[in-house]
Amino acid sequence: MTDYWPWWAGAIGLALVTIAYSLAADRSFGVSGAWDRVLHWRTERDLERRRARDEVERRALVDALAGAGSGPPAGPHAPVPEPPPRPASLVSQAALLVSILVGGFVAATVSGRFDLRLDMGAGFADIVTADPLTMVVVLFVGGVLVGFGTRLAGGCSSGHGLHGCGRLYPVSLVATAVFFGTAVVVSFLLWKVV
Amino acid sequence: MRTQGGILFANIGAGLALGFVVTSIGFGDFAELNRMFTFQDLRMFLAFAGAVAIIVAVFAIAGVRRTPTRIHAGVVPGAALFGVGWAISGGCPAIPIIQVGSGYLPALVSIAGIVVGIRLCRRVTTRLRIDTGSCGV
Known part of the structure; x- marks a missing residue:
């Protein structure tokens, strides 16, 4: 590897x-x-x-x-x-x-x-959950939030994050700051608290 | 290249390249993603930021026209929901696809969630007449 x-x-x-x-x-x-x-x-x-x-x-x-x-x-x-x-x-x-x-x-x-494999790797098991049922629920809820959120925001990490920020579009700079910022906060909570 | 056939060719090439690059960087690996978001390892963050810096420079030098955009009502709440979803599931709309391509079968559940979320969003925003704007896609 x-x-x-x-x-x-x-x-x-x-x-x-x-x-x-x-x-x-x-x-x-x-x-x-x-x-x-x-x-x-x-x-x-x-x-x-x-x-x-x-x-x-x-x-x-x-x-x-x-x-x-x-x-x-x-x-x-x-x-x-x-x-x-x-x-x-x-x-x-x-x-x-x-x-x-x-x-x-x-x-x-x-x-x-x-x-x-039927799991999401050691990282997911350590940081989020090792329980298969909980994993399925978390992945599904996460997917719904990603799908709903990206369409509500009008773009995702490629449209807003790469292309939009690369063109310095204000809407993409705001969207990227918000989704990166939110992901940082939630990731710290998963790492340190959960 | 702006014909529909040309765009199909561009989409296939871009999709293959994006899948290869994103997988090779490690965006499909939940542990790597969490290390990026918690600043334990800046490698993937620098890859993303470095890409943006290169794109800014190339488009500025090439003098490519910019499309006017506006900050619409859905940007902040939508991006916040996306950020939460990305952090807990490890997937943005492309990543569960490459996770399946890497053998992570539970990522199919993330894809099912994305399908539900996107369909739900169109239904809700159409009914409530919420402006979702566009990043130009």
């Missing part, structure tokens, strides 16, 4: 992923948003179809104006607005989540760390 990466290698790796994705796809990199769209696929599929129809109508309008030789419309006619960037498709978002699983599996296997 190899050691975990040193901090500088991790920093370069996380930065490269975020920057490359932002420049290639021209959008923020966020995992909770992908979860949200995949889990509400019916609503999102209807939205995708509506956007596609709107785009067809917009192009038809642009073509009609160009065919009339009107050039840029003047007077009471407003220019046809450019549509906002379309969000990544549902398939792309689902592919992101599956790819994360594959990437994690490859890293664990290559480092010799892959181990099928």
Whole structure:
């Protein structure tokens, strides 16, 4: 089993992923948003179809104006607005989540760390609980808080923490300070009190 | 690359890379995570902060445009709930996925919780008309 990466290698790796994705796809990199769209696929599929129809109508309008030789419309006619960037498709978002699983599996296997197990490791057993039933309850409640909280906050550690802070967005700086701060307080309570 | 096919390709590449990097740093290891949050070991904290510093510098040098954002009503309570959940379960929305990829089968329970939490959030915020904003995803 190899050691975990040193901090500088991790920093370069996380930065490269975020920057490359932002420049290639021209959008923020966020995992909770992908979860949200995949889990509400019916609503999102209807939205995708509506956007596609709107785009067809917009192009038809642009073509009609160009065919009339009107050039840029003047007077009471407003220019046809450019549509906002379309969000990544549902398939792309689902592919992101599956790819994360594959990437994690490859890293664990290559480092010799892959181990099928029914617990969360010695650290979880020491710091939180070693009781299997309590572990299941804690993981489920923790998951609900993560899912609810990240969507209420509009992003998670990748969207707000990496991409948003990297762009110095005030909303992301506030969100990251709050979730890191809260996690620090709760982790100290788990370590020292519980 | 901004076509839907290009974005699909970018998502697959980014997902593979993120899963590999996050697992190799140790974010899927609860003990490492607790040591980061209690400042016993700053390695993972420095990896995160260092990444942010690199991203700030690269985008500033490249002169990439910024999207206007605003601090909406859900930011502080949502982030606080997320922080509690992350500390007790060891997972943010990506980490239970890589934990399963590393063989930690109970992380499937965290994923089930995330599914319930996300669906619950949309239902509650739609019903109460709470603004959840977006980090631009």
